[in-house]
Amino acid sequence: MRIAWLAWLARHFTEYGYSQGLLRAAIGTSAVLVTAALVWFVLHRHRPLAVVLSGLVSAVGIGWLAFH
Secondary structure: OHHHHHHHHHHOOOOOOHHHOHHHHHHHHHHHHHHHHHHHHHOOOOHHHHHHHHHHHHHHHHHHHHHO
């Protein structure tokens, strides 16, 4: 599931920025948050690392969408 998700993100990397409309922005934000949740679940045994990396994924992903 995780590999399929990353493959989907790679395939649609340039299609979901905030400058491309509300629906695409919502899809892009959802994709970033699902990716952050997957990072959290992968690293849940190391809670401090999970918190830091999922927060970093969220911040970088949403920041990228904002300037894309």
